[in-house]
Amino acid sequence: MAAAPHLGVLCVLHFLGHGSYQESVGRGWNFAISQPAVSKCITNVTNAINNELNNWIVFPQDNQNIQRNKQVFFEQYGFPGIVGAIDCTHVAIVAPPANHDLYPAAAYYNRKGFYSINVQLIVDANLRIINVNARFPGSVHDAAIWRMSNINRHLENRYLNDNLDYHLIGDEGYPLSPWLLVKYPGNHPQHTPEGRYNDHIVRARSVVERVIGILKKTFYII
The missing domain is CATH 1.10.10 (Arc Repressor Mutant, subunit A)
Incomplete structure (x- = not known):
């Protein structure tokens, strides 16, 4: 240095x-x-x-940390079985060359109108980042990043081995699966089961939005 x-x-x-x-x-x-x-x-x-x-950024693997994550989510948001909340955020970059063989500029041009890397974050209820995936250009959709991620395969394997009470939560842009829960589609009154479910999932999922906001407010270069 x-x-x-x-x-x-x-x-x-x-x-x-x-x-x-x-x-x-x-x-x-x-x-x-x-x-x-x-x-x-x-x-x-x-x-x-x-x-x-x-x-420092470690996805919970052992039962002690898994249970701790689930307990905190339940205590704070009344939502059982949740180990983390997932979302993506665009990190702006300088456009690469348009004719680059491996990283052409078009791949990094996102739907918001600028060049970026689309970064997937998973956080726990205490606002700690437990997984990061920053491998995909801005044109790749959040759901596509999730489908190709190691964490998706890891959770699927756990589910197939009868670990059924082990979920992430995400917004409506993600596909519903037994290990990734999203809002129930449509508008539902709060007194209905669907409305109560949606209310809990929205409040619990807010942790990942708060973490993204904190990161971008603290580090303006992001």
């Missing part, structure tokens, strides 16, 4: 938190480092973070 390690970390946090250009970060009086040095800091620090993510 070109700068002292602690300055490099602070420099990257400043860059991510303000969404500014690298040059303006480098000109800051408290950093006083060049734009090329800022670029190296960003590369080194983000690589270090990526190397450690598997130690």
Whole structure:
């Protein structure tokens, strides 16, 4: 790292938190480092973070953590059997070359009108991220990312091995399955079973929307 390690970390946090250009970060009086040095800091620090993510972002596998997740969801939202809430969010990127052999720009142009990576997040009731999938370009639909994800296959295998009380919750863009629950279609009064179910699932699923909001408010570069 070109700068002292602690300055490099602070420099990257400043860059991510303000969404500014690298040059303006480098000109800051408290950093006083060049734009090329800022670029190296960003590369080194983000690589270090990526190397450690598997130690912090862990989908619950053992019964103790699974039961803890389900208990917290039930205590806070009255919804049994839930281990996490799922959603996707678009992270804007600079458009790649239009004629790139592997990553053509068209694949990253999303339905909202900008270039992005569509990132799938799963979070628990305590707003902790327990799974991330950032492998797909912005044109890929949330449901398609889910169908191709390892977590989908993992939950399906658990279900086929008689782990029936083990679910994620998502919005209406996801396909209903025994291990991924979504709202009951249509409008239903709250006093009906369908209405009560929808009310609980909407409140419980809000955790993933809150996490996405917190991330994008904290790190404006996202």
